[in-house]
Amino acid sequence: MREQNSEVSLLSFFIKKQFITTVVVIAALFLLYPVFGKVIERMRLSSLYNKMQKIATAQINYEIGHSTFTDDFRNLDLKIKDNNDQYLSGEEARLGNFIVNMGTKGLFGVHNKRDYFVYYDYRNSSFHCAPSEHHICKNIAPISKEICEEANMLWSTKNNNCYTREKDMCLALSMPWDTKSENIFCGYTNLQNMEIYQGGTCIGSMPSGCQNSVVYGGATCEGKGSFACVGSDLRGGTCIAETDTACHSVQIHSGAYCIVSEDYLGSYGCQNTIINKGGTCLASGSGNLGCHKPLINNGGICMGNTLQSCNNATVLFGGICEANALGACQEITVKNGGRCIANMEKTCTGSYDKGACCHGDYCPEDSPKCNCPGFAKVC
Numbered sequence: 001m002r003e004q005n006s007e008v009s010l011l012s013f014f015i016k017k018q019f020i021t022t023v024v025v026i027a028a029l030f031l032l033y034p035v036f037g038k039v040i041e042r043m044r045l046s047s048l049y050n051k052m053q054k055i056a057t058a059q060i061n062y063e064i065g066h067s068t069f070t071d072d073f074r075n076l077d078l079k080i081k082d083n084n085d086q087y088l089s090g091e092e093a094r095l096g097n098f099i100v101n102m103g104t105k106g107l108f109g110v111h112n113k114r115d116y117f118v119y120y121d122y123r124n125s126s127f128h129c130a131p132s133e134h135h136i137c138k139n140i141a142p143i144s145k146e147i148c149e150e151a152n153m154l155w156s157t158k159n160n161n162c163y164t165r166e167k168d169m170c171l172a173l174s175m176p177w178d179t180k181s182e183n184i185f186c187g188y189t190n191l192q193n194m195e196i197y198q199g200g201t202c203i204g205s206m207p208s209g210c211q212n213s214v215v216y217g218g219a220t221c222e223g224k225g226s227f228a229c230v231g232s233d234l235r236g237g238t239c240i241a242e243t244d245t246a247c248h249s250v251q252i253h254s255g256a257y258c259i260v261s262e263d264y265l266g267s268y269g270c271q272n273t274i275i276n277k278g279g280t281c282l283a284s285g286s287g288n289l290g291c292h293k294p295l296i297n298n299g300g301i302c303m304g305n306t307l308q309s310c311n312n313a314t315v316l317f318g319g320i321c322e323a324n325a326l327g328a329c330q331e332i333t334v335k336n337g338g339r340c341i342a343n344m345e346k347t348c349t350g351s352y353d354k355g356a357c358c359h360g361d362y363c364p365e366d367s368p369k370c371n372c373p374g375f376a377k378v379c
Contacts, residue, residue, distance in 0.1 A: 038135060044096050045118070045136060049127060051080055051095055052107050052120040055088075059122045069122060071102045101151075108151050114164045119147050130162035133172055157217060158197050166199055173197040187219075196221065196237065204228025204246070215239065217255055223247050223269075234258065234279070241269030241290075252300065254278030260290035260306070268292050275300030275319070283309030283328075296321060296338070304328025304347075315340065315356070323347030323362075334358075339370060 058076035059069050070076065073088035081087055083094040091102045098109040098118075106121040116134040120127055129137035130148065148155045148162035154169050155162055163169035167177050170186035175197060178185050187201040188194050190209035196202050198218030204210035205224045213229065215221050217236030221229035223246025229239045230248045234256035239247035242261045249272045252258050256279050260269035264285035271292040273281050277299030283290025283306050290309040294302050298318030304310035308327045315321050317337030323329035329340050329348050336355035340348035342362040349364050357370035 041136060048096055048098050048100075048109055048118070049120070052100070052109065052118075052127075053125070054078065054080060055100075055107060056120055056122045056125060063122075069102075069104070073102070103147075103150055106147070110151075110164065115168070117143075117151065117153065117164055119143060119151070131164070131168055131172065132161055133168075154199065156198055169199055173200070175200045202229070215256070221247070239270070244268050245271055248272055250274075252276060252279030252281060254299075256280070257282055258291065260285050260287065260309070264290070270294075275302060277318075281310070298337075302329070321348070323360075340367075 055078065058078050062070050062076055071091045073090060073093060078088060093100045097112045101108045106119055108117060108119055110117040116129060116131060116136055118127065118129045127140060128143050129140035130143035131137060132142050143162040145155050153162050153164055154166065156169055156173065158173055166186060170177050175186050178187065185201055186199050187196060189203045190206045191202065192210060193212045194202055194210065195214045196219040197216050200219045201222060202210035202213050203222045203224065207225045208227045208230055209225055210221050210228055211230045213221055213232045215232055215234045215237030219237040221232050221239045223229045223239060223241045224243060226243060226245050227248050228246045229250060232239060232250045234250055234252050236253065236255040238256065239250050239258045240261050241247040242264055245268050247258050247270045250258055252273055252275045254277055258270040258273050258281045260283045262284050264287050267287050267289045269287060269290045270281050273291060273294045275281050275294055275296045277297065279300050281291035281294050281302045283304050285306055288308045289311060290306050291302050291304065293312040294310065296302050296313055296315045296319030298316060301320045301322060302310040302313055303322045303324065305324045307325055308330065309325060310321050310329045311331055313321045313329060313332045315332060315334045315338035317335060319338045320341060321329040321332055322341045324343050326344050327346050328344065332340060332350035334340055334350065334352045334356035336353050338356045340358045342348040342358055342360035345362050347362055348358045348367060352368050356368065358367040359370035359372050363369060
């Protein structure tokens with residue numbers, strides 16, 4: 001009986017031991033999985049790299065005889081098969097975990113999950129990878145803007161990097177990726193004094209919700225509430241006025257726009273803006289007084305495309321008030337070197353200093369006329 005109990009105890013010990021060992025092994029595998037995953041991914045990339053090398057060599061040989069690269073794998077002297085065990089044909093192929101496409105000067109390989117992509121240059125035999133933050137791309141040459149744009153990817157002007165997904169670029173530029181809203185987007189909702197970079201948006205649905213924001217090129221401040229984007233600095237970005245006074249008192253710099261939305265039905269969108277060189281205040285929609293009372297500096301333009309838009313403007317040297325709708329650019333003050341372009345009736349009325357002028361077929365009779373060719377829109 002004792003011997004039997006001893007055997008049972010021994011068996012129980014081994015079972016417990018085996019169970020503990022199994023748990024430890026599973027835990028170790030779980031912890032090491034990211035490491036193994038990266039190793040496996042690098043092995044797959046190495047396999048793709050070897051195939052890209054062979055394709056590039058075949059392209060160089062093809063160019064010798066035809067003075068150009070081909071966009072069809074069938075024209076190359078190759079014995080490479082795709083995932084369906086078929087020889088490569090056409091301009092696209094599935095190789096492992098990548099979709100490979102022929103570019104004008106090299107090969108693009110986009111990962112199935114689109115979290116990164118690679119490029120192999122035919123002539124230079126150089127290998128590139130983006131985005132640079134991805135662990136696979138850490139020690140590989142980065143992608144240039146030219147290649148990024150040819151691949152229809154996202155180029156960030158802030159950090160000179162290429163991205164395959166909006167989310168990755170958003171997070172890399174230190175902006176939140178908002179998944180709580182009805183529509184997933186990059187940026188902020190009703191947060192003031194934010195810096196909004198390319199691809200980002202600040203949605204101001206409350207009064208003064210996104211006020212005093214800095215909006216860079218490719219970024220937007222959406223003014224859905226009164227004074228939503230008031231006082232913002234548009235450094236190449238866009239402020240969209242979707243309600244009264246939404247983009248009030250914004251600074252518009254080169255490449256930037258303050259836009260009164262096409263769907264806008266209110267008044268005073270983009271009021272009291274300061275339009276600097278290369279900036280534009282664009283009044284559209286069906287509301288009155290869009291871009292009302294702007295200060296137009298040298299190289300800036302206020303485009304009045306709707307009723308009574310760009311009224312009460314102060315046009316300084318080199319600034320332009322362009323009237324493209326009935327009653328636009330009225331009661332303006334045009335300083336020396338400033339101009340008003342009258343493309344519609346009852347426009348460009350106001351006072352003109354010496355050296356200021358009006359150009360177009362509908363200039364007021366008492367306004368000084370610009371010495372421009374008849375066909376010129378701006379002179």
